[in-house]
Structure formats: C-alpha cells, structure tokens
Amino acid sequence: MQLVKQSYSGIVQAVAGLGPFARLAERAARSAPYGLERWAASLLAIHDIDRMIALDLPWWNVAATRDVEAHLRAHPGARVFEYGSGASTAWLAARAGSVTSVEHHADWLRKVAGKASSFDHVTLWHRDLESGAYAAAIDESDDTYDLIVVDGRERVACLWHAIPHLRPDGVILFDDSGRSRYRSAIGTCGLAERRYFGRSYCVPYPDHSSILRG
Numbered sequence: 473m474q475l476v477k478q479s480y481s482g483i484v485q486a487v488a489g490l491g492p493f494a495r496l497a498e499r500a501a502r503s504a505p506y507g508l509e510r511w512a513a514s515l516l517a518i519h520d521i522d523r524m525i526a527l528d529l530p531w532w533n534v535a536a537t538r539d540v541e542a543h544l545r546a547h548p549g550a551r552v553f554e555y556g557s558g559a560s561t562a563w564l565a566a567r568a569g570s571v572t573s574v575e576h577h578a579d580w581l582r583k584v585a586g587k588a589s590s591f592d593h594v595t596l597w598h599r600d601l602e603s604g605a606y607a608a609a610i611d612e613s614d615d616t617y618d619l620i621v622v623d624g625r626e627r628v629a630c631l632w633h634a635i636p637h638l639r640p641d642g643v644i645l646f647d648d649s650g651r652s653r654y655r656s657a658i659g660t661c662g663l664a665e666r667r668y669f670g671r672s673y674c675v676p677y678p679d680h681s682s683i684l685r686g
Contacts, residue, residue: 501527506538514673524559525587528566529673531559532623532647536668536681540619540645544568547618553610553637556624557584557596565591568619574609576601576625601625607633616642623647628657635661643685650680658682 500513510527511534517523524530530537544550549569554561557575561584564571574597575581581598588594599605607629610620620634622644634644649658649667658665663684672679 505529505541506534511671511673515676518674521559521583521587524674525562528563529559530563531674532645532672533668533679533681534671534673536645536647536683537673539666539668539683540643541567543619543643547641550618551615552619552621553615553617553634554621554623555606555609555627555630555634556621557581559587560621560623561588561594561596562591564619564621565594569593571595572597574599574606574624576606604629606630610634610637618642619645621645621647627654631657631661635663638686640686643683646682646684648680649682658684662686 500510503509505528510529513527514524514529517527517529532540544567552564552568552571554564554571554573557573557580561571561573565588570593571591572595573584575584576599578598581596585596588596597609599609606624607626610633616637616639618639619642620638622630622634624630627646631644631646638644644663646654646658648654650669661684663686665682665684667680667682669680670678672681
C-alpha cells in the first residue's frame with residue numbers, strides 16, 4: 473500500500489499544476505466543504521501542504537472531519553492537542569481557541585510553523601521519538617482538552633498518554649484507525665469508538681478515521 477501511495481503521489485504532483493487541474497482547485501476552494509468537488513481537488517493535493525491549506529482541509533476521512541468540525545462548533549474556544557503537525561494544524565487553528573501541536577520531524581515542523589505563523593493561538597513543539605518525549609509531550613502540563621488528534625507517530629503510546637487529558641465531553645480523532653496494529657489499543661482503551669470508513673481526503677480509495685468518546 474505504501475508503494476502504491478508513493479507512486480500515486482508522484483504522478484499527482486506532476487500534473488496538479490496543469491491548467492484544468494489548477495482551475496479545479498480554485499473552484500473547489502469555494503465549493504461545499506464536504507462535497508465531491510472539494511474532495512476531488514484534495515486528490516491533487518496529496519503531500520502538498522500549501523494546496524491542502526488553500527482547500528482548508530485536513531488529511532482525514534471526510535465524514536470524521538465533519539464530526540470533528542461539529543464538535544468544535546459546539547465547543548467555542550475549544551482547546552486542542554494534536555500529535556502530528558501539518559495542514560490539519562491550520563484547519564484546527566481556524567476553528568479552535570487554542571492548538572498545541574507536537575511533531576517529531578524538525579524540518580517539517582519549520583515548514584508548518586511558516587504556514588501557521590498567522591495564528592497566534594497555535595503552539596508548535598518539537599519532541600524526539602527515541603526518548604519517548606513525543607508521546608509523553610501532552611503530560612508536560614496538567615491541561616485537559618476538548619479535542620485530541622492522534623495522527624502522527626507512535627499512535628498507540630500517544631493514545632494512552634492522551635486519555636487522562638481528555639475532558640469529560642471531549643473526543644479523540646484517531647486517524648488510520650483501520651490498521652491492524654492499532655485495533656487492540658482502540659478496542660481496550662475504555663472509550664466508545666465511532667469508526668468511519670469511506671471517502672478520505674487526498675486518496676482515491678476509502679480509508680478509516682475514528683472518533684473516540686468517553
């Protein structure tokens with residue numbers, strides 16, 4: 473699957489700037505956020521943070537994204553913690569009161585920082601994987617959150633660290649939740665899972681994201 477994704481990404485990046493495709497992206501940015509046109513344009517934005525931010529999209533399952541947006545709308549000024557920075561950081565910042573995002577890749581984090589510089593309520597942390605600091609980053613304070621996003625590395629460890637920091641009516645967005653290596657942790661974490669499978673941004677095949685609630 474990874475090889476297929478890499479091949480697809482290379483082809484898309486080669487054609488995305490061509491006239492018809494560029495016009496699709498321009499139209500899609502003004503289209504319904506969960507409609508087919510916006511999703512189709514996201515297929516041309518895989519691994520392209522600028523295009524994803526212009527489309528105002530995270531790289532998650534479409535239905536799960538709608539669920540997260542509804543949750544944030546119901547919690548004005550929501551506090552968010554995110555494992556794995558990217559276009560989703562900007563998407564969250566546009567909808568939440570504060571976003572703390574932790575990333576293990578220093579060069580990528582610098583790129584995200586440039587894209588998120590217009591948001592003064594976004595805090596970006598670099599933490600390494602080997603020492604366990606990445607998964608444990610959320611423990612650096614006693615803060616609790618309305619939304620925690622698990623969408624980076626070490627997802628099982630991140631989930632266990634995240635749960636004590638979840639507010640009573642908070643949710644966890646766990647991306648790529650259909651992968652077999654995550655199923656046991658999700659199933660035994662003590663939270664109720666709503667697993668979405670279907671259209672997902674950036675990829676032409678159905679994929680999973682889950683919403684976990686207490």
